Amino acid sequence: MSTQFPAVLFIDRDGTLVLEPEDQQVDRLDKVRFVPGVFAALQALKEAGYRLVMVTNQDGRGTASFPEEQFAVPQAFIIEAFASQGLTFDAVFICPHKPHEGCHCRKPLTGLLDPWLAHNPIDRSRSAVIGDRDSDLELAKNLGVDGLRLLPDGGPEHTWPAIVRCLTGRHRTARITRKTRETEIVVAVDLDSEGPQILQTGIGFFDHMLEQVGKHGGFQLELSCRGDLAVDEHHTVEDCALALGQALRQALGDKRGIGRYGFLLAMDEAEAQVAIDLSGRPYFVWEGQFSRDNVGGLPTELVPHFFRSLAETLGAAIHITVRGENAHHMVEAAFKGVGRALRNALRREGNDLPSSKGAL
Numbered sequence: 001m002s003t004q005f006p007a008v009l010f011i012d013r014d015g016t017l018v019l020e021p022e023d024q025q026v027d028r029l030d031k032v033r034f035v036p037g038v039f040a041a042l043q044a045l046k047e048a049g050y051r052l053v054m055v056t057n058q059d060g061r062g063t064a065s066f067p068e069e070q071f072a073v074p075q076a077f078i079i080e081a082f083a084s085q086g087l088t089f090d091a092v093f094i095c096p097h098k099p100h101e102g103c104h105c106r107k108p109l110t111g112l113l114d115p116w117l118a119h120n121p122i123d124r125s126r127s128a129v130i131g132d133r134d135s136d137l138e139l140a141k142n143l144g145v146d147g148l149r150l151l152p153d154g155g156p157e158h159t160w161p162a163i164v165r166c167l168t169g170r171h172r173t174a175r176i177t178r179k180t181r182e183t184e185i186v187v188a189v190d191l192d193s194e195g196p197q198i199l200q201t202g203i204g205f206f207d208h209m210l211e212q213v214g215k216h217g218g219f220q221l222e223l224s225c226r227g228d229l230a231v232d233e234h235h236t237v238e239d240c241a242l243a244l245g246q247a248l249r250q251a252l253g254d255k256r257g258i259g260r261y262g263f264l265l266a267m268d269e270a271e272a273q274v275a276i277d278l279s280g281r282p283y284f285v286w287e288g289q290f291s292r293d294n295v296g297g298l299p300t301e302l303v304p305h306f307f308r309s310l311a312e313t314l315g316a317a318i319h320i321t322v323r324g325e326n327a328h329h330m331v332e333a334a335f336k337g338v339g340r341a342l343r344n345a346l347r348r349e350g351n352d353l354p355s356s357k358g359a360l
Contacts, residue, residue, distance in 0.1 A: 015035075057106055188247065189247045200225070240306075277345075286321075
């Protein structure tokens with residue numbers, strides 16, 4: 001069962017959801033004017049898997065200068081307007097205190113949110129605060145999440161469409177450290193970058209094969225391994241596969257928008273057929289026989305074992321059929337084929353989750 005926590009957007013109200021009037025109080029219905037693009041933006045972010053929480057300072061709410069009714073009527077209208085478009089807030093937090101009152105719950109302090117966060121863990125690497133004031137950005141820093149500033153009159157980079165592009169287009173990255181008595185591995189992947197492949201496992205041909213996975217998979221891969229090669233190559237190859245699969249799975253996040261499936265690659269006389277499903281359910285099928293026991297210091301018996309281990313931690317069904325005469329070509333065709341299949345499966349094609357079950 002997945003333990004992944006949701007990505008949450010903590011959104012300011014006045015100046016972010018609704019335009020702030022000159023007197024800085026939305027205390028009548030005729031003062032409620034929504035920020036341009038906000039409904040379409042929140043719908044896109046909801047489809048991308050984000051949860052919504054409203055966090056607002058409302059100075060003096062419930063006092064003689066700002067009676068509760070003057071706040072409650074516009075607030076209910078705002079909430080209902082978003083709900084009519086299928087947009088609901090998991091929680092709404094309102095601080096009524098003025099700056100000089102020294103409370104612990106006024107933004108940018110986190111006192112208002114702390115009890116809720118204690119019972120509702122979030123993925124802070126993907127969550128963000130969205131607001132129009134410095135205090136919103138400071139709140140983001142205090143929460144340990146990104147801060148995004150919205151300024152309707154501040155240029156195209158501070159609009160709701162720009163924020164949607166920023167949040168839905170962010171890179172999918174992961175960094176994993178795996179240490180056992182046999183190996184010490186650090187692996188980093190960036191699924192949205194085709195940067196250089198930096199590999200050092202102590203087995204030159206294995207490095208070359210891992211390079212094919214990253215290069216043909218269309219993602220940046222950095223992997224270093226210090227293994228017990230004085231014993232044999234088994235632990236190095238197996239543990240590198242386990243760490244790589246774990247990193248890929250973490251970088252995929254909630255898997256929204258991915259192609260999910262991927263496939264046939266010919267290399268001279270060799271041919272590899274690869275089928276991949278990033279289903280969350282590990283399974284491995286291998287068909288092929290090598291004519292040599294080793295290629296470039298890599299035992300060929302470890303080739304299917306590598307892909308089996310990768311399937312295990314990636315949570316993928318991987319089926320590989322390889323045939324040919326030259327063992328070198330066969331091994332390389334298998335690694336390149338898996339890379340090409342991963343390129344199709346990892347590629348983002350939208351925001352939908354590619355499953356009728358609602359989970360991957």
